[in-house]
Amino acid sequence: MDLLAQYVMNGVMLGLMYALVALGFTLFFGVLDVVQFAHGDVLTAGAFAGLAAYAVAFHAGVHSAVPQLLAVVLAATLSMAVLGAVLGRTLVLPLKSAPPLNVLLATLMGGTVLRECIRLFYPGGSQPQRFPALLPSASWSLGRFTLRLDNVLMILAGVALVAGLSLLLRRTRLGLQIRAVAQDEETARSMGIDFRLVVLVTFAIGSGLAAFAGVMHGLYYNEVNFSSGLLLGVIGFSAAVLGGLGSLGGAVLGGFLFAGLQTLGAVALPFASAYKDVFAFAVVILLMTWRPTGLIGEQLGERV
Amino acid sequence: MTGTAPLLSTRELTRHFGGVVALAGLDLEVRRGELLGLIGPNGSGKTTFFNVLTGIFPPTEGDILFAGASIARSTPQAVYRAGITRTFQRSRLCLELSIFDNLAIGAHGRLEHGFVFNVFRRKALGRQADEIAAAGADLLEVFDPPLARRLHEPMAGVAMIDRRRVEICRALMSRPRLLLLDEPSAGMTADETTRLMDDLLEVRRRFGELTIVLIEHAMSVIQRVTDRCVVLNYGRKLCEGTFAEVSSDPEVRRAYLGLR
Amino acid sequence: MTAYRPALRVLSALALGAVIGILIYGLLAAESEKAVGLVLLAVALTVAAGLRTGVLPRLARAAGSGPLLGSVALAGVVLIAVFHDDPFVLLLVARALLVLVACLGLHVQFADAGVPNFAGAAFFGVGGYTAAVLGAGEIPHLLVLLASGAMAAAVGSLLLLPLLRTRGHYAALITIAFGLLFRTFLEVNEGLGGPQGLKLPGLRILGFAFNDDRQLLGLEVSGFAFYCLAAGVLALGAVWLVRRVERSWLGVSLDAVRLDETAAACFGISLGRWKIAALTLGNAIVGVAGGLSAMMVGFIAPNNFTFQESLVLVSILLLGGLGNLAGLAAAALIVVWVPEKLQPIQEFRYLLFSVLVVLVLVLRPGGLVRRRARQAFGSAAA
Numbered sequence: 001m002d003l004l005a006q007y008v009m010n011g012v013m014l015g016l017m018y019a020l021v022a023l024g025f026t027l028f029f030g031v032l033d034v035v036q037f038a039h040g041d042v043l044t045a046g047a048f049a050g051l052a053a054y055a056v057a058f059h060a061g062v063h064s065a066v067p068q069l070l071a072v073v074l075a076a077t078l079s080m081a082v083l084g085a086v087l088g089r090t091l092v093l094p095l096k097s098a099p100p101l102n103v104l105l106a107t108l109m110g111g112t113v114l115r116e117c118i119r120l121f122y123p124g125g126s127q128p129q130r131f132p133a134l135l136p137s138a139s140w141s142l143g144r145f146t147l148r149l150d151n152v153l154m155i156l157a158g159v160a161l162v163a164g165l166s167l168l169l170r171r172t173r174l175g176l177q178i179r180a181v182a183q184d185e186e187t188a189r190s191m192g193i194d195f196r197l198v199v200l201v202t203f204a205i206g207s208g209l210a211a212f213a214g215v216m217h218g219l220y221y222n223e224v225n226f227s228s229g230l231l232l233g234v235i236g237f238s239a240a241v242l243g244g245l246g247s248l249g250g251a252v253l254g255g256f257l258f259a260g261l262q263t264l265g266a267v268a269l270p271f272a273s274a275y276k277d278v279f280a281f282a283v284v285i286l287l288m289t290w291r292p293t294g295l296i297g298e299q300l301g302e303r304v
Numbered sequence: 305m306t307g308t309a310p311l312l313s314t315r316e317l318t319r320h321f322g323g324v325v326a327l328a329g330l331d332l333e334v335r336r337g338e339l340l341g342l343i344g345p346n347g348s349g350k351t352t353f354f355n356v357l358t359g360i361f362p363p364t365e366g367d368i369l370f371a372g373a374s375i376a377r378s379t380p381q382a383v384y385r386a387g388i389t390r391t392f393q394r395s396r397l398c399l400e401l402s403i404f405d406n407l408a409i410g411a412h413g414r415l416e417h418g419f420v421f422n423v424f425r426r427k428a429l430g431r432q433a434d435e436i437a438a439a440g441a442d443l444l445e446v447f448d449p450p451l452a453r454r455l456h457e458p459m460a461g462v463a464m465i466d467r468r469r470v471e472i473c474r475a476l477m478s479r480p481r482l483l484l485l486d487e488p489s490a491g492m493t494a495d496e497t498t499r500l501m502d503d504l505l506e507v508r509r510r511f512g513e514l515t516i517v518l519i520e521h522a523m524s525v526i527q528r529v530t531d532r533c534v535v536l537n538y539g540r541k542l543c544e545g546t547f548a549e550v551s552s553d554p555e556v557r558r559a560y561l562g563l564r
Numbered sequence: 565m566t567a568y569r570p571a572l573r574v575l576s577a578l579a580l581g582a583v584i585g586i587l588i589y590g591l592l593a594a595e596s597e598k599a600v601g602l603v604l605l606a607v608a609l610t611v612a613a614g615l616r617t618g619v620l621p622r623l624a625r626a627a628g629s630g631p632l633l634g635s636v637a638l639a640g641v642v643l644i645a646v647f648h649d650d651p652f653v654l655l656l657v658a659r660a661l662l663v664l665v666a667c668l669g670l671h672v673q674f675a676d677a678g679v680p681n682f683a684g685a686a687f688f689g690v691g692g693y694t695a696a697v698l699g700a701g702e703i704p705h706l707l708v709l710l711a712s713g714a715m716a717a718a719v720g721s722l723l724l725l726p727l728l729r730t731r732g733h734y735a736a737l738i739t740i741a742f743g744l745l746f747r748t749f750l751e752v753n754e755g756l757g758g759p760q761g762l763k764l765p766g767l768r769i770l771g772f773a774f775n776d777d778r779q780l781l782g783l784e785v786s787g788f789a790f791y792c793l794a795a796g797v798l799a800l801g802a803v804w805l806v807r808r809v810e811r812s813w814l815g816v817s818l819d820a821v822r823l824d825e826t827a828a829a830c831f832g833i834s835l836g837r838w839k840i841a842a843l844t845l846g847n848a849i850v851g852v853a854g855g856l857s858a859m860m861v862g863f864i865a866p867n868n869f870t871f872q873e874s875l876v877l878v879s880i881l882l883l884g885g886l887g888n889l890a891g892l893a894a895a896a897l898i899v900v901w902v903p904e905k906l907q908p909i910q911e912f913r914y915l916l917f918s919v920l921v922v923l924v925l926v927l928r929p930g931g932l933v934r935r936r937a938r939q940a941f942g943s944a945a946a
Contacts, residue, residue: 035733094926101680104733105882106925108682109918112875116915230871234740241734274752281741289726292734358830384832398823401816402937408813409820412832415813422812423805426941429812433942456940478831 002145009151011256011263013220016158019255020213021236022243023165024206026251029240030182031202034092034103038111039210040233042080042087045114046211047131047224048122050076054132069134076211084207085200093199111233118226128225131218154216161212162252165205169248178202182246210236231277238284244296253296258284309372311336311515312357312482317366317376319349319356319539326352328539329366334482339508339516341526341547344536345560350519351393353536354484358390359383371481385413387481391471391488393519399460403451403470406459407440408433410474436477443473446510447503465496469503476507485518489525497522501529523551535559577627580620581635583610589643591901592653600905611894624890629807629939637800644792648780654788655860660900661795662857667880667896668802668889669849674878675887676810677842678822679727680736683743684877687716687847689750689869691854696762696864705768709855716851717844724843728836743871750866761865764858767794775862791860798856802849803889809845811941818842819938872914879917882924 021043028036053075057068091110095103119125135150169175180188181198189195217232218224239258243250258280265279287295312334319327327349334340342350356363359380368376370386378386389410397406408415415432416422422429437455444452447469454462462470468488475483488504489497508514520526526533527547535542535550537559543550550556587610590603614620624632640657647653666688674680681687691712698708726738751759766775766787774790809815820828821838829835858864880899884891903913 035736091922091926098925100732101736102925104736105680105878106922108875109879109921109925112872112914112918113922116912116918120912120915231744234737234744237733237737238741241737274748278745278749281745285723285726285738285741288734288738289729292730360826360830380826380829381832381834384830390830392827396824396827398820398827400823400937401819402940404940405816405819405938408816409828409831409833412817412820417813417817419814422814423808426808430942432813433940437942458937474831 002143005142005145007263007267009147011259012155013151013216014262015256015259016155016162017213017216017220017232017255018235018239018258019162019252020158020209020216021232022239022251022255023162023248024210025237025240026243026245026248027178027202027206028092029245031178031199032092032096034096034100035107035237035245036087036092036203036206037104037107037233037237038087038091038114039107039206040229040231040236041111041114041118042084042207042229043210043214043217043232043236044224044226044229045083045118045214046076046080046207047214047218047228048118048125048129048226049079049211050215050218051129051131051224052122054134065134065136068132072132072134073212073215076215077208080211080214081204081208084203084205084210087207088200088203092203093196111230115226115229122226125226128223131222131224133219133222135219150219154219158212158216161209165209166248168205174198174201235280238281241294242284242287244294247296250294250296254294308336310334311371312517313369314357315367315369317353317356317368318364319352319361320364326539327356327363327366330536330540332534332541332544334515334517335532337513337515338531339518339529341530341533342517342519342536343521343523343526343533343550344542348536349539350536351486352539354390354486354517354519357383357484358388384478387478388484389475389478389480389482390484391468391475391486393486393490395464395467395471397459397467397471397474400458402456402458403444403462404437404440404455406470407443407455407474407477408436410477411436411439413478439477440473443476443507444469446506447473447500465492468492469500472504476511479511481513481515483514483516485516487519487521489520489522494524497525501525505529523547527551572626573628573631576623577631577635580623580627580632581639583614584636585639585643588639588897589646591897591905592643592647592656594905597906597908600902604902633800633803637796640796641793644789644796648789649784649786651786651788654786654792656901656904658788658792658795658860659857660897661792661799662853662860663877663880663900664893664896665795665799665802665853666850667877667892668799668806669846669851669853670877670881671846671887671889671892672806672809672818672849673842673846674881676815676818676822677839678818679839679843680739680878681843681846682736682739682871682874682878683746684850685869685871685873686743686746687720687850688854688857688873689746689864689866690716690719691851692764692858692864692869693750693756693762694851695855695858696764697756699765699859705859708859709852712855713848713852716854717848720843720847724840727843728839740871743874747866747870750869757865759866761863764862764864766862767791767856767859774860788860791856794856795860798853802853805849807889811939814841815938876914876917879921882921883917 021039024039025035028034050072053071054068057071062068062071087107087110091106092103095106135153138149140147169179177188177193177198180191180193181195185195214224217228235258236255239254240251241254242257243252243254261280261283262276265276266273269275269279310333314330314332317327317330330349330353342353344350355361357368359375359378359382362377366376367374370388373386375383375386398409415436441452441455448466451466451469459467459470472485472488489500492500508516518530530547532545533547533550534544535556542559543553543556587607590606591600594600594603611620627635644654644657666684670681670684694712694715695708698711699705723738723742727735730738750756756762766773768774774794775787777787778785817833817838820831820833821835825835876899880895881892883899884893884895899917903910909916
């Protein structure tokens with residue numbers, strides 16, 4: 001029972017992280033019909049930006065956790081928002097009229113550039129870096145299961161972000177513009193919406209979400225690694241695909257579904273936890289074979 | 305013409321796209337050897353009919369009989385093998401390839417595709433390539449003799465009107481029984497259209513039993529070349545007959561001109 | 565098209581082969597970083613000038629593909645003879661040739677059939693591990709190499725159904741996931757040596773051990789020279805095969821599938837059959853290269869077959885110009901040799917290649933050299 005609770009907690013944490021990444025993918029696909037494969041590495045870059053901010057804050061004499069945490073989160077999300085917009089501006093928008101495969105390739109390579117830059121230029125970047133524990137370490141015992149406050153806080157924060165995004169998209173003017181562009185670029189433009197600005201803002205938002213997920217990842221595992229973004233990105237993309245690219249609810253659902261699959265894999269194959277990823281992806285591939293555009297995706301038009 | 309079964313017939317052919325009803329119980333017949341005009345306002349289902357017929361979309365309901373066999377749920381490949389080919393409303397040629405390559409694609413059913421033949425029996429392959437080149441050149445000659453001499457040029461460097469000709473020839477390479485032409489003269493001047501239609505009639509003369517269904521907007525073309533017409537409106541047959549009969553039908557005039 | 569006199573063909577082929585041979589010699593012989601830099605500059609200038617003035621393409625056309633391949637092969641043998649006792653250079657040559665073969669397999673899948681494969685290194689690894697498992701026993705090594713290819717094709721067949729059902733980024737996800745997880749799968753698998761990997765015996769054909777250094781005509785010949793020859797034969801064979809496939813109805817059908825699936829289907833082309841053929845053939849080619857490579861190195865471990873390495877293979881295809889075999893060969897040589905020759909950039913090679921590919925994609929989507937149109941294969945052929 002306690003083991004189950006542990007698994008559930010773990011699954012919820014991972015599911016939220018994956019959902020945050022998947023939301024980015026689905027947003028980008030919604031507004032531009034593109035898959036931005038550097039997104040996972042943006043997550044890592046965000047985590048490292050947060051780490052750098054912590055180091056700077058620490059050396060500047062900031063020693064209490066709350067301002068440190070604030071610095072980390074702000075540095076991560078804001079810097080990645082900018083980076084996301086830059087990536088959109090330099091890699092994605094210029095290739096808008098090229099075959100879609102080119103954007104995929106360009107962003108895949110762009111992600112490598114990010115990853116290698118972290119590995120080569122961040123001090124000690126090729127080794128896993130300790131991520132500071134900035135959240136309160138209080139915990140409650142429920143039987144033999146320990147409920148940790150930091151996990152609860154992260155879950156609440158993650159949920160708040162997802163809710164905030166939903167509010168942004170449905171209640172604000174910006175959100176309306178984003179949805180308009182996602183629906184139909186031509187019409188949105190003719191209605192006076194600044195297409196490029198909306199796209200860049202969307203990239204900024206999505207990347208900021210990924211950065212937050214990166215910080216969450218660092219806080220949860222107490223470490224960050226230059227290569228973790230690659231797998232997380234592919235997982236996030238799979239999650240977005242499972243839920244149907246372009247569907248926000250689907251992205252969240254997909255994130256939790258993938259986390260659930262990983263948990264199932266870990267439970268079913270306790271001898272090799274690495275196999276949980278193989279298991280989860282195998283299921284994803286099977287699901288995609290059955291439903292090529294996701295469980296809630298649009299039907300492929302042509303049957304040829 | 306009486307007494308012989310039609311080459312193609314549809315029964316209650318229906319196709320929905322989400323909420324849109326593109327074909328709504330279409331019943332039509334195409335008789336052997338005829339040149340049938342398919343006309344109707346934009347969105348009346350003409351191209352959708354071609355797409356359903358050639359297996360790109362399955363029908364939501366209804367049946368299609370071709371030479372007695374049902375092809376309603378066939379794949380596009382099976383439809384091709386049955387002897388139906390087509391051109392597309394927006395020209396779909398492989399611009400990266402040469403004219404010859406594009407024609408060879410049309411002749412796919414006539415080609416030898418074994419690995420051993422293609423990699424090792426090069427002389428035989430060369431002979432077959434020459435055969436296809438000759439057949440392609442013959443077809444192109446009907447439409448434009450200079451085009452026939454440019455067989456190995458890349459498609460990208462070919463003018464639009466010649467591309468349409470190549471597309472028609474591609475559809476003829478397999479010696480089909482039924483040829484579907486989707487607005488072949490779109491974007492052409494009146495003179496170019498006249499010439500294209502003359503060439504088409506010439507091809508029909510040479511090919512004997514070639515049945516053609518032609519989607520066209522220019523009424524002068526329909527009047528001149530078609531044996532019969534079918535008028536579509538909102539996905540169903542509004543009227544059929546010769547052009548004279550159809551153009552004087554009050555329902556047709558209402559649909560096209562909005563007259564009450 | 566004018567028919568070229570045989571003498572002219574031979575001369576053009578020899579001239580082109582000589583140019584290529586000299587440039588490659590310079591690249592391989594250069595020791596200091598300055599020298600390497602100068603040679604690279606010379607190569608770039610020669611190629612650029614040759615292309616701009618049209619001299620290189622005209623020579624290539626005049627030579628015809630057969631004589632040209634023969635001339636390049638001759639240049640290769642000469643180079644191997646020149647470096648007969650330098651194992652470092654010979655190893656570089658062999659590695660580049662095997663990478664070229666692997667990229668040829670990916671070329672069939674990506675440039676011909678239009679299916680990108682982001683798990684190229686994984687299939688290379690499947691070939692290597694097959695050689696490791698089978699090579700230790702009594703099975704003749706030629707068969708082992710064939711088995712390496714067959715095994716790679718077999719493993720690839722697991723992905724066939726998903727790849728046929730999906731398109732675009734969905735299909736990409738499948739090979740990306742496979743490429744990412746292959747290493748994990750190997751590391752966890754103690755039966756295949758786990759993270760430490762496996763040892764392999766050297767290649768041995770009809771009693772001839774490739775690993776041994778020998779004395780030939782009074783010269784000390786490193787064992788790697790024979791591996792170079794083997795890799796060279798494999799590369800020539802692969803180039804020959806791919807060209808034959810492309811210049812035939814097989815190539816036309818693959819192009820049709822790549823360029824317009826709907827139209828291809830409407831003319832009777834079975835998309836599934838052709839994609840399966842391309843994927844299977846491609847993976848088999850990659851697998852054979854992987855098998856020979858593992859036997860040459862004598863050792864195989866999971867961390868050689870990362871997703872990053874798969875991306876390097878794709879980068880080679882893109883840098884050389886998708887669809888351009890000469891460009892592919894040049895890119896393979898540059899990508900394998902330059903980081904080895906310019907030690908300072910070794911660490912930075914992934915970064916460098918990724919940046920280059922991004923630049924190519926954004927600035928020159930057609931690759932650095934344009935794709936060549938198919939040569940006619942009837943009597944209209946030169």
